[in-house]
Amino acid sequence: MSTPFPKGTGSQYAPASPRAGGTSRRDAPASLMDRPSALPEGCVAPLVDLVTALADNKHALGLRYAEWCSSGPTIEAGVAATAMAQDELGHARVLYGLLEELPGSPRRSEHEWSAADARTVAFVERGFSDWPHLIVANLMLDRVLAAVLETALDSRYLPLRQRARKIIEEERYHAIHGQSWLVQLAAEGPGVRAELAAALRDVWSDALCWFGPGDGGALGALVDAGVLTAAGDAVRRRFLAQLAPVLTAAGVPAPLKAAGEHWELAEPLPWDRWDERARRVRR
Amino acid sequence: MQTIGDEPVYEVFARRVEGEPLRHVGSVAASGDALARVYARSIYDEESWLEMYVVPRRAIIAVDDVRDEAVDAHA
Numbered sequence: 641m642s643t644p645f646p647k648g649t650g651s652q653y654a655p656a657s658p659r660a661g662g663t664s665r666r667d668a669p670a671s672l673m674d675r676p677s678a679l680p681e682g683c684v685a686p687l688v689d690l691v692t693a694l695a696d697n698k699h700a701l702g703l704r705y706a707e708w709c710s711s712g713p714t715i716e717a718g719v720a721a722t723a724m725a726q727d728e729l730g731h732a733r734v735l736y737g738l739l740e741e742l743p744g745s746p747r748r749s750e751h752e753w754s755a756a757d758a759r760t761v762a763f764v765e766r767g768f769s770d771w772p773h774l775i776v777a778n779l780m781l782d783r784v785l786a787a788v789l790e791t792a793l794d795s796r797y798l799p800l801r802q803r804a805r806k807i808i809e810e811e812r813y814h815a816i817h818g819q820s821w822l823v824q825l826a827a828e829g830p831g832v833r834a835e836l837a838a839a840l841r842d843v844w845s846d847a848l849c850w851f852g853p854g855d856g857g858a859l860g861a862l863v864d865a866g867v868l869t870a871a872g873d874a875v876r877r878r879f880l881a882q883l884a885p886v887l888t889a890a891g892v893p894a895p896l897k898a899a900g901e902h903w904e905l906a907e908p909l910p911w912d913r914w915d916e917r918a919r920r921v922r923r
Numbered sequence: 924m925q926t927i928g929d930e931p932v933y934e935v936f937a938r939r940v941e942g943e944p945l946r947h948v949g950s951v952a953a954s955g956d957a958l959a960r961v962y963a964r965s966i967y968d969e970e971s972w973l974e975m976y977v978v979p980r981r982a983i984i985a986v987d988d989v990r991d992e993a994v995d996a997h998a
Binding site: 714717722723724813816820821 | 930952954955957961
């Protein structure tokens with residue numbers, strides 16, 4: 641299998657789309673929105689909340705990955721964590737840039753970033769006490785944020801769509817990293833598998849609530865306006881379809897059950913404690 | 924299944940521009956093909972490679988027996 645590396649320029653990782661590409665706007669339908677003022681009234685606030693939480697979590701995840709730069713289980717693993725840290729911090733910067741154009745955005749700056757008002761989930765706030773925790777964050781949080789951004793690949797809001805394309809291209813390798821390491825760690829024995837399962841339980845609600853309730857909740861308005869192409873159950877189902885085979889292969893238990901062609905949650909998510917604006921489960 | 928620190932070595936080959944020969948740029952140790960790809964990409968990122976490949980070192984066969992010793996010295 642060929643492995644081309646089109647750093648910064650390649651587009652073969654982007655899904656085929658008749659209106660792909662930010663530079664050939666001539667072909668773009670008139671319905672595309674290229675500036676914040678083109679967004680429908682009810683879309684700005686939910687978009688600001690979503691982008692803020694995406695960027696804050698990515699920033700925090702980048703800092704956490706960076707803590708393992710020189711202490712990974714192998715030199716290669718440390719370098720890969722460093723590369724993922726750089727990617728995540730870069731994604732956060734790009735998404736903060738998107739916020740600057742949007743009215744009503746919270747103030748964020750690279751130099752003044754503080755965890756105090758950051759809209760981050762508990763798992764990333766607590767930090768990764770060991771490598772299995774980093775891998776579970778890699779497998780769950782990193783992938784969940786990527787899965788939400790994937791719903792912006794064909795966004796009608798061009799500033800988001802262009803940024804999402806670049807981010808998703810890099811996220812491919814984060815996915816391979818998380819999945820491969822999960823299987824490798826799990827093969828070490830029941831002790832490590834139990835540790836992975838415990839970390840998974842810890843991150844489970846935050847990660848899976850992130851897609852929003854059934855119809856997407858606050859993200860529903862963004863789907864209606866074409867800013868996102870999907871939210872809620874539809875995206876969660878797609879995510880579980882990718883996650884379940886990896887967990888099964890690794891032998892790590894999770895509250896999932898097969899339902900015909902797809903996978904369903906065996907336990908309900910704590911929607912009564914879900915903070916739709918900060919995008920995290922209240923604790 | 925290898926234990927950590929005892930993984931097989933993959934040689935990394937890459938090409939910068941169309942028409943340029945594929946050249947050896949280094950090696951990585953990884954538990955499998957997938958992680959070898961991730962590691963090669965993150966470690967040998969000094970160039971914008973047009974394409975990059977990882978090859979398990981065990982798949983590289985010495986042509987001349989006389990060179991076996993020198994090849995083994997790299998292992």
